[in-house]
Amino acid sequence: MMNLSIIIIGDEILIGQVTDTNSGAIARTFGPMGWEIAGVHTVPDDADAIRDAVCAALERSQLVICTGGLGPTKDDITKRVLCGIFGGPMVRDEAVTENIRRVFALRGLQMNELTAAQADVPQSCSVIQNRLGTAPIMWFERDGRVLVSMPGVPFETEGMLPEVAARVGRFFGSDDHLMHRCLMVGSVTESALAQRLASIEDAIPPQLHLAYLPTPGLIRLRLDGRGTDKAALESQMEHAVAQLKAAIGANLRYDGDATAAQIAIEACRRAGLTMGSAESCTGGTIASRITAVAGCSDVFLGTVVSYSNAVKQNLLDVGASTLEEHGAVSREVVTQMACGARRALGCDCAVATSGIAGPGGGTPQKPVGTVWIAAATPERVVTRELNLPGNRARVIDRAATEALLLLVETLG
C-alpha cells in the first residue's frame, strides 16, 4: 500500500492559536483513494525544521503534502526551503502573477510588491493554479515520488484538494476502482451496533472495508471498496450495503453521508413540509446547524430561542401553570414549545428542546444532562427524555442532534 505523509507548517498552529483542520481534510480525501496515512508532522516556520520534516517524509512516503508557509510575509519560508531541496532558481511565473491580479481585483485590492513576490516559484516545480487565493500550489517530482505544497488557509486547501487529488490519481495511475457508501445510524451505541453487524462484517470480502465513525448521537458507517473489476466491485458493494441495511433496520437514519441537520432538511423536503425550532437549552444550535446548510431556506422558516420563561410564554404560548406545575424541563413544556413554534413560525414541523446543560442548574431529580426533546408534525407530537453525559458543550451538541433525528424518525 502506498503511503502519504502530511506536513503542517506554521507557528500559529504549533503554539495552539489555530487548530489544524487541513490534515484531516487531506486524509479524508486520500484515504478512500487507497493511500495509507503514515503520519502528520506539524512544524514551526523555521527553515531547518521544515527541511528535516520534508526530507524525512520523502524517505518514508511516495506522496508528501504540505500546507502553510506560502503567504507574502517574512515568516513564510516554505517556498525557499523547497527550492533548496529540489534545486534550481526561483523564477517569476506570469500565470501566477495574472492569478494574483485576478484575486486582488475580486477583493477590490491593488497588488503591491510584497504580494507580487508570491508569483516567484521554484523552477523545479510545476504550478497548479490556486483559484481561491494568491499563493500558488506547487507540484514537485523526484524519483517517482511527489511533493505538493498547498496554502495554509483551510478554505483554499479544501477547495483545491479535488484538483490535486485528480492529478495524484493520474500520476500514480492505478487501475483500481474506488467506491464508497455511507449509512447514517441513530439511537444505538457503537458497541451494540458492532455486535449486531459482527457476522456480516466477518463475511465481507477482502476488497471491502467497513469503518465506524461515531459522532455524538449519530454513527456514520462507511463501506470502502477497491478493485480492478468495476462490475464485480459494484455488485459486492450493493450486496454488502443491502445486508447492512437489513441488520440496521429501524436504526437507519439516512442512506448516504449527511449531518443530522442535512438529514432533517432532506426528510422535510421529501415530505413537502416546512420546519422550525423552539430551543431552550440548545440555545440556537439547532438553527445554526440547519442554516449552515446552503439552500435550507426552502424548508427552514425560523426559530424561537426561548431562554427565559417569559419568551416561552409570550412567543410560544407555553402555559404559566404548565411551567409552574412541571418546570421548564418537562415533557409538558417541551410539547407546548414544539406546538407553539409551529403556530408562531407558521411551519409544518418543529423540534423543541428544554434541558439542563450545566454546569449549574442541576437537582437530584433533574441532574445536569437531563433534556426533554419534542418533534411536532401536522399529525402528531413525539417527546423523549435524554440523560446526556459530558460537559455543557457536549450536552448541547448531543441534544441538538437527537432533536433533529427525532423529527426524522417522526416523519418516518
Added chain:
Amino acid sequence: MMNLSIIIIGDEILIGQVTDTNSGAIARTFGPMGWEIAGVHTVPDDADAIRDAVCAALERSQLVICTGGLGPTKDDITKRVLCGIFGGPMVRDEAVTENIRRVFALRGLQMNELTAAQADVPQSCSVIQNRLGTAPIMWFERDGRVLVSMPGVPFETEGMLPEVAARVGRFFGSDDHLMHRCLMVGSVTESALAQRLASIEDAIPPQLHLAYLPTPGLIRLRLDGRGTDKAALESQMEHAVAQLKAAIGANLRYDGDATAAQIAIEACRRAGLTMGSAESCTGGTIASRITAVAGCSDVFLGTVVSYSNAVKQNLLDVGASTLEEHGAVSREVVTQMACGARRALGCDCAVATSGIAGPGGGTPQKPVGTVWIAAATPERVVTRELNLPGNRARVIDRAATEALLLLVETLG
C-alpha cells in the same frame, strides 16, 4: 530555551475522523511557561510508529507529552510501547484500580476485566491520578528528560493539564514568575494595529513578549512576561499594558481574554441590561455562541431566527412595504428587526443580522458577503454594512462576531 515535543496517537485522528485539539491545549499551557514547541507528530495506533516518534522526540526535547492510545481496547498500545522503551515489567496499580472503580461508579457502570487491565502500568513510571477518566496518566524520567503519557479524550487531557504542568514546573525547577495579560481589539485590521503599536512593541523590555492572535473580527493581543523579580515584572507588565491600551484607544473591546459573546454578555451585565437577538443570515449562531457561555441566563432572554420574511413580519413586526422597497438585506429591515426583537423578546438590547451568506443569492448590487447588522439599546439603534470575504461558514461566523461587538460599542 527548553523545548517540548508533542505526540498525538490515534488512527481516528490520522484518517481525519476526529480533529486533534489536544496539541493546541498542551501548547497553550506550556508556551507561556517558557517552553518552545518543537513540533507535533501525529502517528497511527502502530507500535513501530509510536516507538519511532517517542524515541525521536526524546532525542530532540527535554519534555515529551503524548496523548491517546490508553483505552481498554486492543488498538490502544501506547502503554506497552512505553513499557518497552523505559524497561521493566507491567504491574497492576492499586490506586489506579480504585480510581477506575470510582469513575465507573459515578457513571453507574460495573468494572469488567477489560477495564480492570487499564490499571496495569509500567513499573518504570509514576502515576498521576486521572480524576476525569479511567486511563492513568504516566510520568517517565530518563537522564533528566521527562515523558508524560496522557489520555486521548480532550475533556480529560484539558482538565488534567494544570496538574501535569505544575509537576513539570517543579521538576524543571525554574524560579521564574510567569504572567500574562490579554486585550481584545476590534474594528481594525491586524496590520493597521501592528503599525499603530510598532513603537511600543520595539520598546518593550526583553522579559515581555507581545503576540497577535487574530480571529475573524476580533484580535487578541497577548502580553507574556517572565522573570525572577516578581514585583519588577508586575510593574513592567502594568506599564506596557497601559501604553498598549492608550494606543489601542477606542478599538479596545475588553481588558482580558474573552470571546465576542462573553464581551457582549459582560457589557450588558455591567449596564444592568438584558439582551436578545434577531437573526436572519447568522441563523442562530449568535444565540448559540451566547448560550455556550455558562450562566448567561441572567442577561440573555432569547432570539428570533427569522429566516423567512413571514417570520420577520409576524414575530418582529418588520413592515411588508419595507421588505418590498428595500429588500431583506438592508439598513431599514435590520433596524426594524432589532427594534422588533426588543419588543417581542422583552429585552433591553438586541442585535440583528440580515445578509447574503452564499454561495447562492448574491446580486451585482448585493454580492455574497453583504451583511447588514444592527444593535439596539434603550437609547438608540446603530447599524453597519459589512462586506465579508470567504465562504458561507466564514461569512456567518464573522457577521455574528461583528454584531456582538457592535452592541458592545453601542453600549460604550
